[in-house]
Amino acid sequence: NAGVTQTPKFRVLKTGQSMTLLCAQDMNHEYMYWYRQDPGMGLRLIHYSVGEGTTAKGEVPDGYNVSRLKKQNFLLGLESAAPSQTSVYFCASSYPEMEQYFGPGTRLTVT
């Protein structure tokens, strides 16, 4: 039972490049979330999903897209990376109204 995993762990992008972050969970959770964490800013919700095929915007959705084609996977895409998207990205999953379990994080640097 791996819990929540994230791929990759680290990535460096140049401005304007695109990439996809993958989150996978093996706990059969309905809900999945993407957060970004910046120093002094806490965890900010980017997008979330309450089930396969559904997504919703969080606090800071601009510049990101998501897809939930399979219940166990939640993908976060950056179409044209900007330096302001340099951050640590955390994925999480949960049952409805229950504890969120976080992945180990992806450290992204955009130069």
Add this chain to the structure above:
Amino acid sequence: GENVEQHPSTLSVQEGDSAVIKCTYSDSASNYFPWYKQELGKRPQLIIDIRSNVGEKKDQRIAVTLNKTAKHFSLHITETQPEDSAVYFCAASINQAGTALIFGKGTTLSVSS
């Protein structure tokens, strides 16, 4: 939308003292309030949570209180130990469905021995 304010941003205590972290929220529809602990370089982990139909919850040295009328909730850690040193985040659900969380900006707790 929901807004969560957390204070203080840093807190230093001596081992054995108590520590209190306070949060306020803006959306009266919020009904789930978890607290997460994050050690340096690690992922956040839940330490305690409380729902809106409960005023207080305790788990060993950790307790959380909720005042729905005033829209604030607090984390209390008694008999602090050096291993309690970490960043603590409060959060509030964004609606009655509890579908997602809005987090406070965090409190860095330092416990010195």
